Every structure is written in structure tokens, then in C-alpha cells.
Amino acid sequence: MTPERYICVNCGYIYDPAAGDPMNEISPGVAFAALPEEWVCPMCYAPKDQFDPLD
């Protein structure tokens, strides 16, 4: 199962599990669903519910 990318509907930032999110200290390989509840968009700080699946 290819890990799904998610896009921030507020600013367009794309979370790619293959890349992780260094700004929030998330290592590569973490699926979006597995990101903690407190995780926010590293660019615009929007919460998880502001993300749409991209693929």
C-alpha cells in the first residue's frame, strides 16, 4: 500500500510520508493518520482536520 500524501487546504503544503516533516520532528515513514493529534501544518499551523488526502 503506497503511503498517501495529504495537502493542507489552507496553504497547499503537502505532507509526504516518504519525506516526513523535519519542522515538526517527524521522521520519514510516518503515515498521516499516525501523526499526533497536536500536529499542525509546518507552514501555516493549520490543524490536522484541515488536510485532504491527495492521492
Next chain:
Amino acid sequence: MKPSVASLYQAVELQQEIPPLLIGERANANGSKKFRELLLADDYQACVKIALEQEARGAHVIDLCTAYAGRDELADLTALVRLCAGSLKAPLMIDSTTPACIEACLRLYPGRAIVNSINLEDGGDNLRRICRAAKKYGAAVVALTIDDKGMAMTAEEKVRIARAIHAIAVGECGLRPQDLLFDCLTFTVGSGDATLRDAAVQTMEAIRRIKAELPGCLTALGVSNISFGLAPQARKVLNSVFLHEAVKAGLDAAIVDAAKVIPLARISAEDRDVCLDLLHDRQAPGEKEPLMRFIAHFTARTETPDEEGQGDGVQPEAQLFRMVMDGDKEQLEDVLAILRERFAPIDIINQILVPAMRHVGELFGKGELLLPFVLQSAEVMKASVTLLEPYMDKSEGDAATTVLLATVQGDVHDIGKNLVDIILSNNGYKVHNIGIKVPAETIIEKAKETRADLIGLSGLLVKSAMIMQESMAQFTEAGLTVPILLGGAALTPKFVAESCVPEYGGPVVYCADAFAGLKAVQEFEAGKLTSTAYDDVTAVKAMKPGIRVAEIDRTVSVPTPPFLGQRYVTDIDPSVLFPLINVEALFRGRWGYRRGKMEAGEYAGLIQKTVRPLYEELMRKSLAGGWIQPKVSYGYFPCWSEGEAVLVRADDAVHRFSFPRQAEAPYLCIADYFKSDREGGDVAGFFIVTIGPKMSEETGRLYRADAYHEYHLLHGFSVEVTDALAEYWHGVMRREMGIGGTAAQGIHGVVIQNYQGSRYGFGYPACPDLEAHNPLFSFLRPEEIGISLTENMQMVPEQTTSAIVVHHPQAKYFAV
């Protein structure tokens, strides 16, 4: 002698040995498209054929209704009654509310007819006149449980009105109890409207009680109303099951499409159970709602073709409901005209339109309907109410819950507030929207004047949140106690709970969006509205993204700008901005076309077929209308940092920009990206850009014209075009400073700041204080390009943005 009606050819007992009496409903200009078309074509013979067909299908009595706007009801009805009298074995039901028509028909009908109908809407005048005619000509009468307050919804109300009618019809006019057929009406359980979940229960209870408490009286019912809003095949089954249940409760006569009644024996136990759960509003713990189970159950079945063919008999109530759901205004005037023949306008609003909008809201809440579609539905609602207004009593709707809406002092943003207005006013509430930049004193004054039941305050700025907090004490002092709803980008539940709630006597509630606002108003009506609370222990504390340690390189070379000082640029071609528009943020974020539960293919189809064309249309219209007029005031200025401030030399004066520092590691502050005086000083770029006032004028025009959907789309578009202009100009300045780099950007590159340096917009997370606009305005002088400031330093027109442009390679967005 058992109560009976008769045609020229036969008598028919009203209380059939195997109930109910079936009254065929299809010869009705309002209820049947086919019948209506034949009538409009003056094809009386074909109309009679429809009556005969029903007889063949098992109808005991035939309902005849020719009331239609523009037609001569008297002429049509008397002609058809004459023709039917000669050809039909089944007795007739004269369906009219015009006393003159009824009298004329009763006079010439050679049998015993039923009059459909009387009610107490006008207090009893028409009722008395029709009852006297019924007494004189020996007719039976259907009595609806409607009084001047509208259609009775609870069993208690239905029975009360029935008693009142009984007192006049039997007590005064001398009819016998068995001359009366009480129709206590039923509302749909298919809309998902929570207030109608027990509609069937109320109806059956009313039937039971009328039979018990008004002995000798009979009962009738238009059965198919129970199911409108549902799919045709499902309706057939539900109607049939409901008919059976109603008969068990004591129903004597049912107004139906006789061809569509399915005997209970032919309905599977599964179908029957799912219907019974819905009708009796039964839900075992752990089960889904009965309506959801019903819909799921019937959707899973393969559709069998309708015996009668498609398209006929779609009742106007169902049609209007569907039109709201689909956002379809095309035949609105016609459908409303038909409904007005039978329903009071206030009932059309309260019994069809408001439940439809509620259902729309519920679907939105479940992620099954997207915001732009909600707005299209709201447009249908608004258009309907506007069309109905001339026919309504001034006093009707005065009882509706009233909400006062305002954007607070010094703030011009109103897209959020206006969306609340749209949603609340199209859900049956009375909204007084007093606009933008409203001081607290005016809010207090208007709240008292309008006797508002709730006050809603909105504001974009951080400053506006402060103003809301300060206003709480003022409101309390002024004696206000009504609930206050607060909305705005800078608000959080924590702020409202800790800083606003304690300052006010009534409930203070944080509302994240218009639907939260709607929910709050509904909770208020249910007596359940409470202030927002914040529990520090359980609250989710957002992460703070960004580097953890900052070692700002103090040796970065300072670029040489092409000039020092301020310049205007007013010749930018709007179309250069379009490639920079962040369409994902526009479509998904501003417009609300989110993926939700859609599959990738389905969503791609939505974007390609619906959203992209709308976007292209807006680009076309904007260019053609000259709505995008990009103007820039910008410049490069010598500067140096001093602690947390950047001092800027412009026009032979020094201007101070103070920036906040993060309270936690890495303790970033914008001033850190600039060299101090001792380090040799630096250069800072600044800009203020606008796309001009035309967009605001155009969106204002659309809003006032109730074009909600276009208003919403154009406003979102204007926000993203302004942002594109800021991106564009930032790019120009990077190139001018020689730090543009060769990285191809694209929107994605821009989103993650794949370039050197950063721009920081005043009012945004790294520099939330708009006080910076004071010095900025003094040396950029944007008044020349039509930009001004509100008393809270917000820029006008709305589609304007400002920034400090930092060249330092380590500068990126951060939040303080």
C-alpha cells in the same frame, strides 16, 4: 344506515369492511403533472380518463381538483364534475377551498360527494359557509387540523383543532359526526429533520384519540406525505406500511395513488421492519438512526421499473424539497404557485423549506455536501421566501428567534459574518446584520432596539479579539444578558473561555464557523446553550513547528538593491498573477471543495467538471470587468537591528519597527535577521500591494443581490489573487536584490518557501501587531494608490497586504 357516499350508479360505505376507503389522488392539478398538462390543454375527456383509470385500479372514491393559477377553477371543476357524474361509478371528492366552487359542484352532482376540505385557518368563516352548503346538499366533509397558527404538528394540537371544528360543524351547523372526516395531516419522516422524527407517531396518536374522543366521526389522511424526500421505490413501500399502521390506529379513508398501494402480505418482513422502525422512531442502542437504516436498506436494492412509468405524480411538496437539496431554482415560481393554492406561505416555509435547509446542514455536517452546494441550496431558500413574501401576513415570522450580527470596531472583514447571516436567515431565523466596524455602544443600542435573542460578533484581527473581550464588561454594564456568539480567525476556545466568559453575565460561546453558530442558536432554542469551557488538562496543545536551535549567521552579505527609497508601480498586467494563484488553497480552503469521503476519481471529476470551469469563468469575468487593478508601493531602506527592533531610515527620519520574540526555544525574532549598527547595518525591503477596490464593490453587489454562491466564490478568488500579487512582488524584489536564485518555483516551491529569505506580513504570526502600519504608512505613502487604515490599523480595501522583506538565507516563517 352506515355512513356512505354515492355516485349516480352506486353507494359506497365510508367505513369499508376491509379498511381503508381508498380515495384516488391523481385527478389533481397540483399533485399530478399529467393531469395538469391535460387540464391546461383543455382536454377534459382525457382528464376524465385519469379518473376512470383509478377506479379500475381499486379507488373507491375519486378526488377531483382543478385549482391552478391562471385557470378558471369554477369552470373547470363544474365541467369535470358533470362529465364524471355521467361516466364514473365511483363517487366524487370535490377538492377545493373556494366556497363558491364547492357550492356550484354540490348543486349539480347527482350523488353524495365529499368536500375536501375545511379548516380553521381563517377562524371559521369559510368553514361555516362550506358546512352549511354540505348540510344543504347532504355532503360529507374532510376537515384539516389547521388553524390560524398553521398546521398542527403534535397529536395534542391536532385533537384540539378537531374538537374546535367539531363544535362548529356539528354544534352550530348541524352536521352529523359521521359527516366529518378529520384529516390530521402528516409530515415527512424522510427529510432527516430531527423535529419531524415522530411525525408518524403524532399522526397515529391523533387518529386514535379522535376516534375515541369524538365518537361517530371518521378520519382521512393523505398518506404519501409521510415519505417525501425519499426515493420513489422506497416511498411506495413506506406509504403502504404507514397506511397499514394508520388503519390499525383507526384510519377510515386514505387519499392515495391506488395503483401504488402494496398489500402488506406482499411486503417482505425486512422491508416492513425497517419501515416500522422509521415510523415509530425506534432505535436500539448501538443501532444507526432509523432513517439512515431505511435509506441504506432501500439503496442496496436494485431498482425495479415503476409500473406507471416515470415522472408522473411528483407532488409539488417533494419537488420543492428536492429543489432546495439540489440548489435548483428553475421552476421555482411555478412550484410555489401550486403550493400556495393549498398551503399558507408560512407553512410552505416552516414545513417544507426550513426542514429542507436543516437537512442540507446535516448533510454538510456529515461531509456529504460541500459548502458551495450549501450556498446554492440557500439561494433557492432565499428566492422562495422572497417569492412568498408578498403573500404573507406582516406579523408572520415575528416570533422567529432574532440574531444581531456585527463585525467589531476597526475591522472590515465580513465574509465570515455574512456566511453566518446566510446560514441563519435561511434556516428560519431573523437576522439583523449591522455591518462592519461597529462600536460596542452601537451593538448595545441595536441589541436593545431589535430585541435580539442572541448577539454574534465577528472579527479577523487579533485586536478584534481584544475588543470583544473588553466589550463583555460594557455589555454587562448596559444590562445585556442575551447569549453572545464570538467568531474570528484570531479567536480560540481557550481565549473565549478564559478571557470573555467571566466578564459577562450571559452565555459566551466560541463558534468556529457558521454551522457552529447555527448549532448554538438551535441549542439556545432548546434551552441548552452554555458558555464555552476550556479544560487545560484535556485540551490538545498544538505543536510549534520549526527549528529548535537558532544560530543566526551574522556574516551574511547585504545585497545591493537597485535603489533606496520608495516607488510606486501601477502598470502590472493582472494576468501575470494567474499562474501564481494557489488553486489548491482556493478550491479546497477558500471555496470549500474538500475531498471528504470522495474517491480520488470522483473528486478529480468534481474539480474538472464543476470547479475548474467556475474558476476559469471568474478569471474571465475579472479581466473583462477590470476587477483586478494591481498597485504597489514598495522600496528598499537602510536599517539596523537593536534588540527586538529594526530601525529603518526613510525620508531623513528613523522609523522603529518593534517585533515580538518567541517565548520558547529557538527564541526567534524578525529583528535577528538584520545586522546591528555595529555589525555594519543592513537593508530591508517593504511593500504594500493591493488589487484595488473593485473586487469589494463587486462582492458587495453580489451579496446584496443574494447571489450567495457567486459571492462566496468571488470573495475567495479575490483573497487568492491578492496573495498571488504578494508572491509576485516578493519574487520581483528577490530578483532586484540579486537573491532570486535559479530554482524553478511553481506553487509548491513557493508554499514551502523554496527561495532565499522570507517576507513577513504584518498581522501574521511572526508580527501580529498592526502598529507597524504606522511607520510603514508614513514612508510608503500608500494613500496615493488608494489605501487607507481603519482605526485598528487594518488596511482598506480588504484585498491589500503588506510585508517586510527579509533577505537573510535563514529567514523562514515562524510563529510567536
